[in-house]
Amino acid sequence: MKQQIKIVDIEVHDVRFPTSRNFIGSDAMNTDPDYSAAYVILKTDHPNNLEGHGLTFTIGRGNEICAKAIEALSPLLLNKTLSSFTEDMGAFWTMITGDSQLRWLGPEKGVIHLATGAVVNAVWDLYAKVEEKPLWKLLADMTPEQLVSCVDFKYITDVITPEEAIAMLKEKESTKQKRITYLEKNGYPAYNTSVGWLGYSDKKLRELCREAKAAGWKYVKMKVGSNLGEDIRRASIIKDEIGEDLKLMMDANQKWDVDEAIENMKILSQFNPWWIEEPTSPDDILGHAKIAKAVAPIHVATGEHCQNRIIFKQLMQADAMGICQIDSCRVGGVNEILAILLMAAKFAIPVCPHAGGVGLCEYVQHLSMIDYISISGRIENRVIEYVDHLHEHFVDPVVIKNGNYLLPAAPGYSVTMKKESLKEYSFPSGAIWKSELENIIKTPIIN
Numbered sequence: 001m002k003q004q005i006k007i008v009d010i011e012v013h014d015v016r017f018p019t020s021r022n023f024i025g026s027d028a029m030n031t032d033p034d035y036s037a038a039y040v041i042l043k044t045d046h047p048n049n050l051e052g053h054g055l056t057f058t059i060g061r062g063n064e065i066c067a068k069a070i071e072a073l074s075p076l077l078l079n080k081t082l083s084s085f086t087e088d089m090g091a092f093w094t095m096i097t098g099d100s101q102l103r104w105l106g107p108e109k110g111v112i113h114l115a116t117g118a119v120v121n122a123v124w125d126l127y128a129k130v131e132e133k134p135l136w137k138l139l140a141d142m143t144p145e146q147l148v149s150c151v152d153f154k155y156i157t158d159v160i161t162p163e164e165a166i167a168m169l170k171e172k173e174s175t176k177q178k179r180i181t182y183l184e185k186n187g188y189p190a191y192n193t194s195v196g197w198l199g200y201s202d203k204k205l206r207e208l209c210r211e212a213k214a215a216g217w218k219y220v221k222m223k224v225g226s227n228l229g230e231d232i233r234r235a236s237i238i239k240d241e242i243g244e245d246l247k248l249m250m251d252a253n254q255k256w257d258v259d260e261a262i263e264n265m266k267i268l269s270q271f272n273p274w275w276i277e278e279p280t281s282p283d284d285i286l287g288h289a290k291i292a293k294a295v296a297p298i299h300v301a302t303g304e305h306c307q308n309r310i311i312f313k314q315l316m317q318a319d320a321m322g323i324c325q326i327d328s329c330r331v332g333g334v335n336e337i338l339a340i341l342l343m344a345a346k347f348a349i350p351v352c353p354h355a356g357g358v359g360l361c362e363y364v365q366h367l368s369m370i371d372y373i374s375i376s377g378r379i380e381n382r383v384i385e386y387v388d389h390l391h392e393h394f395v396d397p398v399v400i401k402n403g404n405y406l407l408p409a410a411p412g413y414s415v416t417m418k419k420e421s422l423k424e425y426s427f428p429s430g431a432i433w434k435s436e437l438e439n440i441i442k443t444p445i446i447n
């Protein structure tokens with residue numbers, strides 16, 4: 001049996017890209033992000049040396065803490081066969097998140113959960129590679145019962161039970177192929193965040209908006225939250241370029257208090273944004289609900305810092321989330337994402353995944369595709385985020401055509417990084433960082 005292979009070694013890498021030098025990824029809260037990955041490779045005894053690759057995204061300092069947490073989880077995988085996990089993926093996830101000592105570090109939140117995302121995704125990557133299917137196809141080929149068995153329903157049965165989930169999936173079963181055919185032909189709609197990073201000059205903002213329009217993008221997102229005057233000025237520039245042809249979204253990255261968000265959005269509503277993202281603290285469920293009520297019909301979007309399925313559940317129950325932004329590695333990987341997709345489908349909340357980071361576009365394309373094919377069965381009012389950075393470091397990068405993601409074809413979960421990139425961007429020993437550190441040492445300190 002293909003899945004009898006054993007995990008014989010586990011490598012963990014601290015990989016960082018110096019994106020802050022050019023303000024790539026900058027927003028009101030995160031002004032100098034260095035896009036980074038705590039990266040794990042599951043080595044196996046497969047005759048073709050198949051490996052499972054997973055990463056969790058951070059923005060620089062502290063990536064080493066995630067890497068250490070991955071190391072702490074590694075004994076739960078080492079010397080185990082893949083089949084011992086795949087025969088019951090739900091039990092596998094409960095085992096990883098339920099270690100009676102490591103669980104104390106969360107539970108199911110913070111650094112240990114970011115690390116969980118990396119290792120769980122690495123196992124799914126290996127599973128899909130062994131089955132020679134892209135991840136979305138591995139999931140699409142499962143029966144409703146098999147897909148639902150991957151999910152840990154603990155703490156969410158008050159809104160969805162396994163039986164209810166199976167019934168929801170069964171309704172979509174006979175039309176799955178139609179949706180796959182649609183995606184093969186059209187791809188999945190996407191939006192572009194790279195035009196509006198906060199550190200970009202007005203000139204760059206204009207140029208990027210023009211380029212985005214010419215390349216066929218239909219949606220762009222801008223960062224807000226520095227100060228209201230600046231937000232208005234930058235939004236005016238963007239609107240001037242994109243007109244009413246393209247939809248605009250705004251992202252405050254948690255910068256505002258609840259009432260401040262409401263006041264500011266009253267003014268920014270003149271730019272007709274589709275959504276306001278992360279207006280306040282990601283933990284403030286009732287705050288989000290208050291904002292959502294006050295700023296309607298502008299939607300409140302959130303999720304990239306939402307720590308687990310239980311918080312997602314409450315945001316949905318409280319009418320606090322108009323757009324659900326799953327993050328492929330903030331929560332505990334594919335299994336927990338499936339739980340969130342099922343709840344979003346039940347509440348009829350569109351899922352528009354977060355992908356601002358390294359490797360996140362590669363990951364989330366599979367998640368939106370499976371949501372459309374098997375779970376919600378819907379694509380309208382749904383878009384996958386796209387950022388135009390660092391794709392060259394991946395073996396099977398995303399393919400965008402006319403503002404749409406094309407269906408990924410290569411086996412796996414698409415985050416296998418090129419060996420040269422892993423080496424060159426390893427922190428602090430990689431060539432990129434060595435020269436940076438040497439320059440710091442050489443620079444005289446002047447008081």
Ligand SMILES: C[C@H](O)[C@@H](O)CC(=O)C(=O)O
Pocket residue numbers: 024025026027030033059193251253304354355356357385
């Ligand atoms: C620090 C990241 O770039 C963040 O700004 C990404 C984000 O909020 C998004 O893509 O949305």
Ligand SMILES: [Mg+2]
Pocket residue numbers: 251253277278304354356
């Ligand atoms: Mg965001």
